[in-house]
Amino acid sequence: MKSLKKILALVLALVLALSVVACGKPADTPVVDEPATNDTPSTETEEVKEEEPYTITISVAAGTGVQEGWDAVAAGYEALHPNCDVIVDLKPGEGYGDWARTVAADYQAEGVPDILTINEIPGEYRDEGEVINWNEYMEDVNPYDPQGRIWKECFNYEAQSKSATDNSFDCLNLITVQVVWFYNIDMFEECGVEAPKTWDDLVAVCEALYAKGYQPISVEGDYDSFYAMRMGWLCRNYIDQTNRSDLLIFRSQPGDYTYDPDKDDKWEINYEDPYNDYGDYVTRNPVRQWAAIYDGTMSANTPGHKAMWDNFLKVFPKYAGGDAFYGCTDCMPAFYQGKAGMILNTGGFAVSFANDQKKLAAGGTIGEGEDAIEGAKQFRLGSFPMPSMTNESGKWGADEIFQSPARSIEVSNGFTGAFNKNAEQVKHVVDFMMYYSSSVGHSLFLEAAFAAGWVPAGNTLVYDCDYPDDVEAALSSMEFIGNGQNAIFARGLSDNPESTRAFYDLAIQLCKGEITSQQYVEKMAEQHMKYFNECLPASIAISDFANPANEPVGQDG
Numbered sequence: 001m002k003s004l005k006k007i008l009a010l011v012l013a014l015v016l017a018l019s020v021v022a023c024g025k026p027a028d029t030p031v032v033d034e035p036a037t038n039d040t041p042s043t044e045t046e047e048v049k050e051e052e053p054y055t056i057t058i059s060v061a062a063g064t065g066v067q068e069g070w071d072a073v074a075a076g077y078e079a080l081h082p083n084c085d086v087i088v089d090l091k092p093g094e095g096y097g098d099w100a101r102t103v104a105a106d107y108q109a110e111g112v113p114d115i116l117t118i119n120e121i122p123g124e125y126r127d128e129g130e131v132i133n134w135n136e137y138m139e140d141v142n143p144y145d146p147q148g149r150i151w152k153e154c155f156n157y158e159a160q161s162k163s164a165t166d167n168s169f170d171c172l173n174l175i176t177v178q179v180v181w182f183y184n185i186d187m188f189e190e191c192g193v194e195a196p197k198t199w200d201d202l203v204a205v206c207e208a209l210y211a212k213g214y215q216p217i218s219v220e221g222d223y224d225s226f227y228a229m230r231m232g233w234l235c236r237n238y239i240d241q242t243n244r245s246d247l248l249i250f251r252s253q254p255g256d257y258t259y260d261p262d263k264d265d266k267w268e269i270n271y272e273d274p275y276n277d278y279g280d281y282v283t284r285n286p287v288r289q290w291a292a293i294y295d296g297t298m299s300a301n302t303p304g305h306k307a308m309w310d311n312f313l314k315v316f317p318k319y320a321g322g323d324a325f326y327g328c329t330d331c332m333p334a335f336y337q338g339k340a341g342m343i344l345n346t347g348g349f350a351v352s353f354a355n356d357q358k359k360l361a362a363g364g365t366i367g368e369g370e371d372a373i374e375g376a377k378q379f380r381l382g383s384f385p386m387p388s389m390t391n392e393s394g395k396w397g398a399d400e401i402f403q404s405p406a407r408s409i410e411v412s413n414g415f416t417g418a419f420n421k422n423a424e425q426v427k428h429v430v431d432f433m434m435y436y437s438s439s440v441g442h443s444l445f446l447e448a449a450f451a452a453g454w455v456p457a458g459n460t461l462v463y464d465c466d467y468p469d470d471v472e473a474a475l476s477s478m479e480f481i482g483n484g485q486n487a488i489f490a491r492g493l494s495d496n497p498e499s500t501r502a503f504y505d506l507a508i509q510l511c512k513g514e515i516t517s518q519q520y521v522e523k524m525a526e527q528h529m530k531y532f533n534e535c536l537p538a539s540i541a542i543s544d545f546a547n548p549a550n551e552p553v554g555q556d557g
Contacts (some may be wrong), residue, residue, distance in 0.1 A: 055085045056432050059113035060416065062090035065454025072448035077435050089113065096120055104130065107419040114429050118171050118417025126170055132418045133168040137430050144438040155437050156461040158275055159412040167280070173412030174437060177457045179233050180408065180478055182349060183342045185380035187214060195384035199311050202387045206319040209341045218340035221317065221325040226504045227491065230344045233409055235491055237386055240484035241402045242304025247277050249297060250289035257551040258285045271404035274482025287552050290536060291545035300489040301525035304401045309510060309517045311389050317511055326508065336366055338377040347458030347478055353381050385481050407484025413457055439464035493528040494535040502527040
């Protein structure tokens with residue numbers, strides 16, 4: 001990672017560059033005579049007004065290493081702006097939402113901070129212009145970017161969560177949460193296998209590890225796993241490979257209340273592009289979507305859904321502990337003990353694993369008390385993205401069961417926003433946030449936060465930032481492959497609790513061989529319709545299905 005000295009050197013270079021601009025023309029610059037406007041030379045000189053002192057207050061939620069990270073950014077920014085006092089006043093995570101709602105009610109009062117974790121503020125405040133819409137400034141040049149790029153080109157702009165109606169966003173998210181596979185490099189080398197690229201490759205790796213006496217995969221098999229964790233992640237990811245074309249059914253049509261000609265007139269589906277179906281490029285009509293579910297045009301009973309589970313059954317439960325899979329509630333011990341070769345986790349696990357390896361090297365333990373992992377071993381950690389399920393051709397195709405490459409759960413977080421107090425303060429805050437989201441400012445944050453024990457959720461979205469050497473190896477193999485989490489049919493219909501419980505019961509029956517994959521998808525479609533009325537959003541009524549182009553009247557309409 002870049003050393004702090006190098007980063008501060010770049011900051012000083014920026015200071016010098018700004019000072020040259022402030023001093024005007026160099027001495028050897030030719031002076032061009034201008035015609036006098038009167039015969040009497042003016043003896044007045046224009047007074048140069050110094051910038052008034054100002055304050056920027058940061059009150060995001062606290063956490064390990066967060067204070068140190070923001071302190072480093074504040075120091076770097078103040079070196080460039082001596083008249084600015086950046087106050088880092090973090091608030092405890094517990095109760096943060098209540099505190100944020102309180103200050104939002106009177107956001108222009110004296111003492112209210114500028115920058116905070118904005119997603120904790122209710123929508124009624126954020127929808128009334130009380131917070132800054134970062135998208136208004138994305139085309140402006142970022143003065144702190146060494147390459148002179150506009151702001152949106154300094155970080156992954158596509159990963160930002162924007163409004164589907166006007167593309168605005170008030171949360172600047174600079175960390176990604178991505179679900180990836182992690183593996184024991186030493187075990188893989190012993191067994192003569194490499195990180196898989198397709199699901200068939202994954203099955204082959206499992207066979208090789210199993211033959212050597214290892215448990216290939218450690219994944220929990222309880223309800224929580226199927227509902228909200230690892231098994232649920234897999235279901236949401238891989239059904240996406242089979243139903244990307246469903247968007248053609250409920251994309252906005254000309255004349256729809258949701259239609260945006262700037263996007264929809266030129267959009268065409270591209271199965272190879274992992275971002276093609278994002279709201280940045282195409283709009284959706286939810287009335288058309290729910291109408292298609294209601295009349296059976298869209299359903300869980302598809303050849304693709306069946307093929308997905310046929311592939312799952314090649315791995316689960318045999319290569320995830322056999323019968324012990326169903327009783328597993330914590331997958332980590334087997335992985336740390338070197339008994340299992342692969343796990344699923346979010347990208348930040350690379351950092352926590354590196355920290356744990358340091359503890360082991362120093363004679364410490366992983367976890368404390370009842371949570372301590374006995375017999376944890378030291379080994380190298382690798383990662384690979386979701387291996388794609390493929391058709392008989394070994395690829396995917398628009399007219400085949402698996403239509404597109406696998407994506408993952410890949411969302412951004414951080415949720416850094418700011419109150420829209422007044423024009424002058426907004427100018428200062430936007431400038432500071434440009435610094436924070438540049439490679440210069442964000443590298444300061446990363447180095448200081450990492451040194452203080454910070455464990456991020458995943459990769460940074462800011463371009464040209466480096467990592468400590470001990471996490472670089474694992475993080476460097478992570479690639480952005482798009483967010484494909486599809487919850488509408490993957491588990492319970494629209495994650496309705498009763499429907500999700502029915503999904504879990506059916507999935508366990510399938511894994512135990514009590515029903516076939518065809519029976520599974522048929523029963524899933526039946527239970528989805530059973531809970532349809534409970535899942536239908538209150539803003540949509542079944543009567544709206546007759547005229548899907550019109551804005552829905554809702555169930556109370």
